Amino acid sequence: MVETVAIITPAYKARDTLPDTVRSVLGQSHKDWQHWIIADDGFDYRGLLEERGLADPRQVFLTSGGIGQGASRTRNVALERIATPYAAILDADDRLKPPKLERAVAALGRYGIVTTALDVMTTDFTHLRHVGTGPDRVLTPGEHKWVNLSMDSMIVWDRRRGDGRYDPDMSNMTDLEFLLQLYRTIPQSYHLGTPLHDYVKREGSMSNGREVAAGMIASKTEILRRLENGHYRLAEAEAAGIAAFLRISLAAETAYSAALAARPGLLFEDHLEARLIA
Template sequence: MFISVVMPAYKAEHTIAHSVQSALDQVHNNFELVISIDDQVDYPKLLADSGINDPRLVFTDTGAVGTGSSNARNVGLNKATGRYIAVLDADDQFAPTKLGRVATALEQYPLVTTGLDVMDDVGQHLRYVGCGGNNRLLAAADYKFTNISMDSMVAHDRERVPVQYDIDLPCLVDLGLMLDAFCYVEGSFHLAQPLHRYYKQRQSISIGPEASQRYVRIKRLLLERLQSSHYPLFGGETAIQGLISFLEHSLAAEKLFDAQCQMNPSLIFEDHLESRLKVLLGDQDSAQY
């Protein structure tokens, strides 16, 4: 199976070489890596200077600076030649067997997700997300209670799930894609192993200044969309109510997160949210093991 991996690149000079190398080191080597440049940096030269020069690398450009991750990804999608799409951010990495495991799952399922190994910006392990239990089909209603954050580990068959990224979302763009995808399929097939390494960068959209306020605003927007039937989900009302429930729990956790960080500066939002979900829903319904 041929897979197109899409990588948006913005201010990625210090991380992209490691991210690209993690793709080139895949056991499954039948792929292209489409790098969508959104900052006018000469990434072909930067990578070549790092000793990376591979015919599987394809470069495209948004033609501007900072048009946003959604637009950069869409430009990459439009350049990609494969039916099957995976995403790799320019500061994250694939585990060596990720594409192989995903390719096998895509033969049967049009939407595939994997567990995450979440690390800080120096590569120290923080936690796993979505790595509990067996590989399984996650209905849309249950999806976020397993993958409680960071939805960038997705792969899809774009003939059966013809989605692009929502340019109106400044963050949570991967969750926005998943909501659109759930309009075509009942859920995702989830590989419950840490096949995707997600790095929390100090100044990234997910952990930089005022990140909590951005997240609250977009979570409220997604909640309003779900409540107004903006997303005609394949799973109907059950799917809608499950996703609404998660966003409501997540927004409630956001209200207390800053105060909790004052007492525990090393706290990350995923740990804070999970602890609340365990209390509210019981251990069997929380995501992280």
């Protein structure tokens, strides 16, 4: 049985990047999808895609109801509306490799959450590094971040087994916070070790400037507090695994500025990974 996947894409000032994102969806080998594109800037993205010859009847266009509401509120608009069994997150400057949905849907027949390795790139799609490559494997919540040490918006999940909403009051790390909500009712995820998701590092995330670092530290600290308070109802060992990662990541955040000054161009993933394996 073919299952429909709702792909959720918040769009804010995405006129230059969204066409490539949409092309990657149109090129999926799994054809049973809906692409929910939610404008958070009042722009007519339907018209843009029609002009570029990228319009498709499987696309659904919504608005966040304002300007600059943020990715969390914008994603939640779609989450309140979709009725498909499966859902996926795709940012308006990232891309899916052609087999991603097909491979994720196959794994969702058994597992409630599927993650994939990342192809980390610059805005002009120059390859920087991979994250999470290796064998396909089952991961517990406590193991997840030790494999997926970068962003967590590469997920595809079964909404019948678990669901949640993005926290609009958290400035960063909302993808991880959302995933932890899913883990409340889904005990394991399945990780595809092939890089099937292009993760574009924009200028702000390339250098983790002062404001970005402050937001990351505040958000990681809040997730750590929620873990320690049993907010996600995880087994003690699983919560401890995530907490241990976050403590190392917080230390890496505070040391990153000096490390970047000593080694210009240092990716935060490289900076963090060295600490994780130390």
